[in-house]
Amino acid sequence: MSFVTILYAVLFYVAAIILFVGLAYRIYEYSIIPAPLKIPTPPAPQTQRGVIFRFFKEVVLFESLFSATKWTWLFSWLFHFALLLAAFRHLKYFTDPVWFWVSFDIVQAAGHYGAYVMIFGLLGLLGRRIFVDRVRYISSPSDYLILILIISIALTGLMMKWFQTDILAVRQFFLGLMYFQLSELPNDFMLLIHLSLVILLMIIFPYSKLLHAPGLFFSPTRNQTDTAREKRHISKWAREIEN
């Protein structure tokens, strides 16, 4: 086993632990903190089913963002949608046998061209950060860096195509990580950069604003039903005050 293979194997294990344990811990924290008062924003659904529909619209269409600003909506929706396509394409590295739909040409092609769309959307978001004075004012270095990080991941991913990376070996490496049978990682410059950046992204995820992903589902203005009069909503600490 080469040093590079071992190094990346260790880094991936560490990053995966930070990502999954970190995220699970955040979700656990969010779930045990009570929401003592009913604060849904309109149009507030009155049933759980309505809440699910609301989330569907938020997650799939970014409804609130659409009503707020069309440019940010366009860029961020394109980015997230393309990210999903790229993720589908990458499933071929992690499934054995490869899930049948993942190997469809259309899924693979969509994932590839998705990278261009991703870069377009991210550059749009970066442009807003740089050129719109209000967004520039609120941006801290990390806000730019996260965009640049994801753009770089997409770019290095695309460039691998030109570097003729042995993707079958890459697949063996990842399957090997998953089944604890380490296999050699191609010593390919662009690939290693791509993977390093992904590792970095995994590590910062639970410590950064990327927490907006789980955060949305815990947002009381969005996940509560509007039933304050019908059903008494009371948290544990508030009940303790009563006694």
Next chain:
Amino acid sequence: MAENKFNTPQIREYPVIPALEKEATLHLAPFKSKEEFQSSLGYPGELVDNWQEKALDKMGDLLKKYRSLRVYLDSCMQCGACTDKCHYYLGTKDPNNMPVGRQNLMRSVYRRYFTLPGKYFPKLVGAQDLTKEVLDEWYSYYHQCSQCRRCAVFCPIGIDTAEISMAAREVMDSIGVGQKYCNEIIGKVHKIGNNLGLPEPALEDTLEGLEEDVVDEVGIDVKFPLDQKGADVLLVTPSADFFAEPHVDGLIGYAKVFHQAGISWTLSSHASEAANFGMFIGSYENMRKLALRIREAALELNVKRIVFGECGHAWRVAYSFLNTLAGPFDFLDSRYPVPQHICEVTNDLIDKKVLNFDKSANDDMTLTYHDSCNVARASNMGGIMGGQFSIPRKIIKAAANNYFDMDEETIKEKTYCCGGGGGLLTDDLIELRVKGALPRMEALKQVVDEKGVTHMAAICAICKSQFSKVFQYYGLELDQIVSLHQLVGNALIMNKKEV
């Protein structure tokens, strides 16, 4: 007109998003609360010695009590979607009045002390120490938020800046930095029962006066009962309704509705205030104590229903929180929601054809309707989605002939706050109030010019007071703001035979 030390913003023909003016309103800090009012609410009288440590402790405590606070401090993408949504930003151009700018004042401190990256790389993630300067910024800008939740409607995560403002005020109160206006008022309610500090005899006098006025005016003996045991309805209304124009015309309207429908009702001297300023300062305990007065009054007077008068945030606390704070209300008549809004009562009576109107009584007015932020974005009416928008409009249209909505982008869930909500309705913040009213004034001016609107109806005591004050700065007359139930009272056909 009051003497101006500032310029009233220009009404713009095409509202464009203003360019930033840093620290434009940093100087706008309301008067601080004195020791006696602080201590009556259970807070230290002045800035405590180890205030930084205490403030961080309190923050840590709130982060464990309010999921909203924790999730919202973590989840903001700094995407900027909310940046042009706050009326205070549009009116003052101060970047810290952009909702996310306001949130970041606390988020930067949260990151510094409660997150790993902020501990080790503060510059990188925009974290900062909680210094005296930061505390002063908190005091200014968390008292430049009317907690109207307009930002929360547009934020892709639903981040509600009001939750953060409330938490910030609670943290500041806990280290002895309270706001005079809110804390004095809460003190009065704890002691006397209403925001104005109006004691029972004075209240009784006022109500008798009103009865005489109504007899003189319409020749009908409409009662304004106080502390009447065994009445069906306990009416809880903002104390402004007892004497100030145009509020009092609303109260006369409610009384006429009850009278005409033959519903026995009463006011209570113990719970003579619908407003609950405990919410503004983010204090669950104070909010609960104020809410309990209503429960006590309902039990004491042995009523069957609780109805709230026209007041925006009072209706938020009533509709969304009362059951939580002071429930369960299983001792009341279960056929009616607890509590009910006076608009719901009137609306039901209109549906049942109990109330009939002579709409021409309001023909001297061409009306529009201002959705009060707390009614629009933090409550409901009628148990139907959007009832808080449709029911008041339906009542106005039942009682008046001439009605036009303002621009779609400025009404219903996208309504702009009047500029005086959230505990900011105080003269020491008049500059902020005038500037924050700009978006609403622009929308109003538009229907005044294009549709010939002469009057704007509202169902919130704060909105009514705020508009009657700031209209003059924008070249409108103060009596151009009316109570919704004033229109009802004007047009209601009363049965003379009952005299």
